[in-house]
Amino acid sequence: MPPKFGTSGLRGLVTELTDTLVHDHIRAFLAACPVGGAVHVGRDLRDSSPRIAETVIAAVRGAGLRAVDCGAVPTPALAMAAMARGAAAVMVTGSHIPADRNGLKFYLPTGEIAKSDEAAILEALRSGGAPDAAEGQLETDPDCAARYVARYVDGFGPQALSGLRIGVYQHSSVARDVLVDIVEGLGATAVPIARSDRFIPVDTEAVDPETRAALAGWAEAHRLDAIISTDGDADRPMVTDAAGAMIPGDVLGPLTARLLDARMVVTPVSSNTLVEAMPGFALRRTRIGSPFVIAGMEAALEADPSARVIGYEANGGFLLGFAAQGPAGAVAPLMTRDAVLPIVAPLAAARAAGRGLAELAADLPPRFTAADRLQEVPSERSMALIESLRESAAARAEFFDTGAGESAIDETDGLRVRFGNGEIVHLRPSGNAPECRLYAEADSAERAQALLAAHLDRLGQRLAG
Incomplete structure (x- = not known):
């Protein structure tokens, strides 16, 4: 199957993501979309990602634009860094799919591209894309991940998870070290588990029985209060309770929305209907995929710019559409799928209530x-x-x-x-x-x-x- 756009950017077999194909898609993106004069580039930990990232950077610079190399960072950290500087971004990742595949996620200075932007990119691909120009500058952003860590430590505070033992299932997640830094920054003891040198395609919506059994075993062996992880590019969370049992993404979403005092929830049709029985939320259902969730959130904000709107997907990816107040400080909006907020917020809520995650989830409507x-x-x-x-x-x-x-x-x-x-x-x-x-x-x-x-x-x- 040739590379094509899906719900999360361009995806395809590594063998078909040639330098020429990647170069042409980047030039089409530059021709079709506003980029703010610079493009931030990040990548996951697949073996193929460094080569593809180099091609992306070369294509950006060859069009006369500044490229900012952020290295191996979580997708939401890259998006946050680029949007803060009014710049575009390209993440090299295949997310949760196997290592023989990879892809590109595109971001405008305002956030993820929409379906209309995908159409414009494909049209520019047919017409030749952005032309060559005098080579643009190359910068690096070594503090991209550190600023992302600070987002959660500043918002939730250094004692938010004090006294907890949190397992970090590291596998090949690009956030594996970031998660340790966040857990420790929030006052908990981080217990790194199962770091891998080969890419493991963790799908947080479809965790296999062997991994579920391993999670339960780790929880008992290390006396953990929870285990956390993400998919490959860290825009989908994985969270277990103290017994190692999975807390689904569409349970983490409502728990996070409640802690942040959201009023409007936008979520795909596939998400658990328990949110419909929870008081205090207006609800909009969408097609599956973050572009559709974002479109629903934007519609809510257009109707009411002060709307306290959030979005989440069944895979757990969480989008914040308003300036929220965490237990210790502000949490700025981030209109892209994020894995860390729906990890930290439920854990912080459970710890503040003196309860476990399983007890917190058990209070929700039984669906x-x-x-x-x-x-x-x-x-x-x-x-x-x-x-x-x-x-x-x-x-x-x-x-x-x-x-x-x-x-x-x-x-x-x-x-x-x-x-x-x-x-x-x-x-x-x-x-x-x-x-x-x-x-x-x-x-x-x-x-x-x-x-x-x-x-x-x-x-x-x-x-x-």
């Missing part, structure tokens, strides 16, 4: 989600199956098995079916990988997992071959 994906499935095949289910109630009745008839369908993004017993099953082709995503929701965690397993098996039977 539970589970998610996984069928890999190496061409998008066309997934879409064809979903279309056949859309068109036929009989086909849906044959495919879905929840013990109750369907009560409603939602076609906002893929096919989301609600049943008479309140259970939900949602199918969606991935926007950036050859995968078909599956989400399930029920009134117990066990039932959600059972629905997921049963329908994932059915999905495999229908899409195999």
